Amino acid sequence: METTKLTVSVNNINPVDYYNKNYLQHTIELLLIKPAIEQTGETSLTFIKNRSDKNKRMIVINYEKNEFVAEMENGLDMAIGEKYTPFMMLQKFIYKGSWTNALSYVVYDLMNNNNNYCRVGYKYFQRITKTDRWGIERVSLEYWERQAIMDDYGKDFLSTIDKYKCFTMKPNNVFYEQRVGGGYNLYKEFSHKPMLLEEYKGEGREELLKDFDEEFKKEK
Numbered sequence: 001m002e003t004t005k006l007t008v009s010v011n012n013i014n015p016v017d018y019y020n021k022n023y024l025q026h027t028i029e030l031l032l033i034k035p036a037i038e039q040t041g042e043t044s045l046t047f048i049k050n051r052s053d054k055n056k057r058m059i060v061i062n063y064e065k066n067e068f069v070a071e072m073e074n075g076l077d078m079a080i081g082e083k084y085t086p087f088m089m090l091q092k093f094i095y096k097g098s099w100t101n102a103l104s105y106v107v108y109d110l111m112n113n114n115n116n117y118c119r120v121g122y123k124y125f126q127r128i129t130k131t132d133r134w135g136i137e138r139v140s141l142e143y144w145e146r147q148a149i150m151d152d153y154g155k156d157f158l159s160t161i162d163k164y165k166c167f168t169m170k171p172n173n174v175f176y177e178q179r180v181g182g183g184y185n186l187y188k189e190f191s192h193k194p195m196l197l198e199e200y201k202g203e204g205r206e207e208l209l210k211d212f213d214e215e216f217k218k219e220k
Contacts, residue, residue: 018111020086042061046074057071121164124149125143164179166184
C-alpha cells in the first residue's frame with residue numbers, strides 16, 4: 001500500500017533549520033555514498049587517501065549538537081576545529097557548494113512542498129501567475145527548457161516535478177480536478193465561491209429574495 005508523504009510547509013519552519021534538526025543521520029548516509037569517505041565509528045568519519053587513513057577519526061559527529069567537527073586534516077578540506085551543520089555539509093560536499101540546489105532538495109524532496117513546474121508528455125512548463133487588465137490573477141503555463149530548470153535547481157529537482165501524460169479539458173466547478181485520467185486539465189476553475197442567498201448583502205438583494213419566494217411558492 002502506497003503511503004502519503006507528509007508535507008512540511010516552508011511557511012511554518014525555515015528549511016535550513018528543519019534539515020539541521022532532523023537530517024544529521026541522513027547527511028552521514030549521503031556522505032558515505034561518496035568515494036573515499038568511510039565511517040570509523042558511531043561518531044567519526046575518515047577520508048581515505050592511503051591505507052593509514054582507514055581508522056582515523058578525521059571528522060567527529062556530535063549527535064547532541066547536530067554538527068560535524070574536523071579534528072584532523074582531511075580530504076574534504078574542512079578546517080580543523082570549525083563546526084559544520086548538516087546543511088553546510090549537504091551544500092558543500094553533496095551539492096558541490098550550490099546553496100540553491102541544496103535548498104531545493106530540502107524544500108521539494110524532503111519537505112514535499114509543491115513547485116511551480118510540471119511535465120506534460122516530454123515537455124516542461126512553469127505555472128506563472130499574471131494579473132490581467134481587470135485585476136484578476138490568472139495562471140498560465142509557459143514552456144520551460146529542461147536544462148534551464150537543472151541549471152537553476154539541480155538535476156535532482158526534476159524528480160519532484162508533477163508529471164502528466166497529456167493535456168485534457170474537463171469543466172467542473174463543483175468537484176474540480178487538476179489531474180484527470182493522467183492528463184493536465186486545462187479548464188480553469190471559477191475563482192468565485194458559491195454564497196447562500198441569505199448571506200448576500202449586495203445590490204438587488206430584496207428583488208432576489210422576492211423572486212426566490214415566488215419560485216418556491218410555484219414549486220409547492
